[in-house]
Ligand SMILES: [Fe+2]
């Protein structure tokens with residue numbers, strides 16, 4: 001067991017001969033292409049083509065019933081025009097992030113496990129919240145949602161009983177962060193953000209991930225920005241046990257102080273829930 005005195009950092013993974021999760025090559029290149037407004041459909045298509053598996057999957061998803069396209073899409077350029085840059089990013093980011101989870105054989109952490117399910121759900125809520133409250137940054141929040149708990153994958157590498165610790169104690173939020181600090185001298189949000197910095201992901205994504213369990217702060221624009229991912233995380237948890245497709249509701253009461261901090265009322269929350277479920281339906285066919 002790792003003890004508190006170790007104050008775990010990324011270097012400890014190297015010292016223990018543990019490999020860090022590797023950022024998929026195409027992930028960074030796609031972010032660069034999508035962030036530069038001068039890039040066009042051809043630039044995006046060329047980037048996707050550099051990853052043959054991704055190319056096949058983008059075409060498969062583009063031809064799925066979700067997009068309701070009557071004529072088959074045969075080229076990437078056509079798929080991008082139909083789905084749009086933002087739609088392509090949702091598909092590509094989810095596919096490449098899911099690969100990271102495939103390294104784990106643990107039922108809870110694997111690519112079909114509860115943590116992946118929670119991560120996609122958080123990403124869907126983050127995207128839906130942003131679309132309503134801060135539409136320019138949907139891609140950023142979607143990505144932060146997908147990756148916000150990646151530190152848990154890392155802690156499991158160090159301590160194989162980590163998933164039991166989380167599940168047996170039904171630990172979440174502050175309680176989990178507190179327990180992780182006792183055991184590892186760090187917590188999954190901080191460790192995950194360090195990994196994303198190491199990958200050279202945009203600072204804003206690293207910041208959101210690092211602070212997704214911090215107490216609710218009011219007023220300051222930066223705090224409001226961070227609270228959006230916290231709301232998405234809470235909505236994902238609250239909707240998990242009995243979510244019914246096509247019907248938006250939350251099983252546990254949402255923290256009204258947290259909702260207030262981003263300017264959302266209960267009616268707005270249900271609208272966000274409905275939009276999140278639309279995105280989750282897309283993620284299910286990926
Ligand atoms: Fe978390």
Ligand SMILES: [Fe+2]
Pocket residue numbers: 118122148149233
């Ligand atoms: Fe989470």
